[in-house]
Amino acid sequence: MFRKLTREPLIHFLGGALLVFGFFWATGTNRDPADYAINVGDSDIARLKATWVQNFRRAPTQDELDSLIDQEIAEEIYYREALRLGLDKNDPVIRRRLYTKMRFIDGEETANADPSDAVLQEWMDKYPNKYALKPLYDFTQIYLGQIDSADAKKRIDQMNAGIDPAKFAQSISLPATLTQASSSEISRPFGDRFAGQIEALKPGAWRGPITSGFGVHAVKLTGITPGKKAALNDVRQQVVNDWRADGQAAQKEKALSDYRAQYEITVAGRP
Structure with a gap:
């Protein structure tokens, strides 16, 4: 019976078809060739070189460049295989990244x-x-320390009466003078509260006490450049x-x- 079946043309045809199918399945020749073509062109190599130079401040050696190209190929292969397996599906990180792009x-x-x-x-x-130029201020400041307002006011009155301000100055790493400074530039070393008080001063005498996060100051405003369009x-x-x-x-x-x-x-x- 078995020998009779092996002589049947239909059995020969089916067997041949199975062999052909097995060959194509094993070799993958039924794949779309374009989907399995990876071309690392001149522009890709130039990009890899530029990234290397940006990171290492020198051109890559030939071995280093070959390694970069191999890594590029490996990444592209794994990227495509991951897509074939659907690993991009239902992944919140990939979803957010693609949304951002x-x-x-x-x-x-x-x-x-x-x-x-x-x-x-x-x-x-x-x-x-929004685009108006802000006023600019010229001033000198003396840091009086962490003293109460009444004591600070007394010292400021003495300074205006002719006492040398250096007598009351306490050491601190803040600029003693600023020239053509905007409110934001004043805020950086002295804080927003100090800058807001400067805006309310009039030029001339020593004024204060002007408070900052460091303590109290005496300030002499020497000039204002008004804001303008x-x-x-x-x-x-x-x-x-x-x-x-x-x-x-x-x-x-x-x-x-x-x-x-x-x-x-x-x-x-x-x-």
Whole structure:
């Protein structure tokens, strides 16, 4: 019976088909060749070299470059195999990373835009207070230490009466004078509270006590440069940054709206 079956043409055909199927399964020749082609081109090699130079401040040796290329190939192989296994699915880290990259792409057009002076001036005119130049202050300060206000006031009166201020000065690593300083520049060494009190002073005599986180000070304001409306060249980079940030936000929201319009979305508990 077995010998009779082996003589049947149909059995020969099925056996041959199984052999062919096994060959293709084993060799993978039924795969899409393009999906298994990895090409490390000149631009890829230039990128690898540039990254190496940025990290090590020198060009890679040939062995180091070969190692970088092998690592690039290994990463690409594992990346593709991970996608084939679906490892990108239901992974919150990958999901967040892809979300971030898509948001970056959606705002890239505005991020790389080079607005004209007319566009920037229109933006400035829309927010005049934001780009006004702040007042600048010239002053000298004496650190009186951590004393009460009455004692500090007494010393300040004596300084205005002609007593040498050095007699009352306590040692501290703070600038004794600042010139053409904005409120934010004053805040950095002395704190916001001190800067706010400077803004209320009038030039001339020693004033105070002016308090900071260190204690109390006597301050003589010697000059004020009033604030004024800024010219574009005074604040160009700030205006460009703000214009781009606003444009990117609008571009991203439009892209998201366009994407959402293509989806049928249901949320439990929402009508």
